[in-house]
Amino acid sequence: MxxxxxxxxxxxxxxxxxxxxxxxxxxxxxxxxxxxxxxxxxxxxxxxxxxxxxxxxxxxxxxxxxxxxxxxxxxxxxxxxxxxxxxxxxxxxxxTAIDFKELDLKNAFTMVRGNGKRKLAVFEDPNCGYCKRFEKDLAKINNVTVHFFLIPILGADSVEKSRQIWCSADKVKTWNDWMQRDVAPKGAGTCNTDALTANLDFAKKYRITGTPTLVFENGQRVPGAINTQQLEEMLTAKR
The missing domain is CATH 3.10.450.70 (Disulphide bond isomerase, DsbC/G, N-terminal)
Structure with a gap:
C-alpha cells in the first residue's frame, strides 16, 4: 500500500x-x-x-x-x-583484548628455544609463586619464543628484583636462575628501568591484575598458571 x-x-x-x-x-x-x-x-x-x-x-x-x-x-x-x-x-x-602485534617488545626480554616459531608473551612478578611454578612447566616447552614483561606488583622487593633482573647483562639467565633455581639476582639495578613503569601502566590499562598472565599470538589471554600439557595445546591450537 x-x-x-x-x-x-x-x-x-x-x-x-x-x-x-x-x-x-x-x-x-x-x-x-x-x-x-x-x-x-x-x-x-x-x-x-x-x-x-x-x-x-x-x-x-x-x-x-x-x-x-x-x-x-x-x-x-x-x-x-x-x-x-x-x-x-x-x-x-x-x-581489554590485547593485540599481540601491538605489544611493545622493547619493554620485554626475550627467550628463543628451538626454532622459536610459536610465540607467547608473559606478564610476571619475580616474587609470584604461581609464576615460579609456571616457569618450571614452561622450561619443558620447545620451539617457542617467549617475551617476558616484568610487572612488579607484589611489593618493594618485587620492584628491587625486577630492577636487578632488567639491568643484568643476561636477563634470560638471571631470570631463569631466580625463577627455576632460587639463585637471587645481584647488582644495583641502576640502569634505565622506564620499561618497568611502562609495563605497569600497560597492566593497569588492560586490567592485568594477577600474575602470571599469558598472551598468545592469536590474542587469547589466560590469567594464571597453566601446566605443560595445557600450554603445549594452546600454543599449537593457534596455528
Whole structure:
C-alpha cells in the first residue's frame, strides 16, 4: 500500500530527527552525571544496552549502567538470562583484548628455544609463586619464543628484583636462575628501568591484575598458571 504524501513526509522527518534526539538524550545524560557524580565528568562512551531504557556508561575500561537521564547509576554485571551470558564480562574482555602485534617488545626480554616459531608473551612478578611454578612447566616447552614483561606488583622487593633482573647483562639467565633455581639476582639495578613503569601502566590499562598472565599470538589471554600439557595445546591450537 502506498502511503499518502503527508505520511511519507512525516516519516522522513522522523527518521531525520532520530539522530538529533539520540544526541540530545546522550548530552543530557552526560551533563547530569558530570554534575552529580565525582569522576564522571569525562565519560568515554555512552551506548544503548539490550535492555530498554538502560544505557552503558564507559570510563576507560570501567562499565556502569544508567537510565536515559542519569538519575540512577548501577555498578555490577548485566546478565543475559536467555543466552546465559555475562554481557558485562564480555564487554570488558573486548575492551581489554590485547593485540599481540601491538605489544611493545622493547619493554620485554626475550627467550628463543628451538626454532622459536610459536610465540607467547608473559606478564610476571619475580616474587609470584604461581609464576615460579609456571616457569618450571614452561622450561619443558620447545620451539617457542617467549617475551617476558616484568610487572612488579607484589611489593618493594618485587620492584628491587625486577630492577636487578632488567639491568643484568643476561636477563634470560638471571631470570631463569631466580625463577627455576632460587639463585637471587645481584647488582644495583641502576640502569634505565622506564620499561618497568611502562609495563605497569600497560597492566593497569588492560586490567592485568594477577600474575602470571599469558598472551598468545592469536590474542587469547589466560590469567594464571597453566601446566605443560595445557600450554603445549594452546600454543599449537593457534596455528
Amino acid at each position: 502506498k502511503l499518502p504524501a503527508f505520511a511519507r513526509t512525516g516519516l522522513a522527518a522522523l527518521v531525520l530527527a532520530l539522530p538529533f534526539m539520540a544526541c540530545a538524550q546522550e548530552a543530557t545524560l552526560r551533563k547530569n552525571l558530570a554534575e552529580r557524580v565525582p569522576g564522571l565528568s569525562n565519560i568515554d562512551e555512552v551506548r544503548k544496552t539490550p535492555m530498554n531504557g538502560l544505557f552503558e556508561v564507559r570510563v576507560g575500561t570501567d562499565i556502569l549502567y544508567t537510565d536515559a537521564e542519569g538519575n540512577y547509576l548501577i555498578h555490577g554485571n548485566m546478565l543475559d538470562t536467555k543466552a546465559r551470558k555475562n554481557l558485562t564480562e564480555e564487554r570488558i574482555e573486548k575492551l
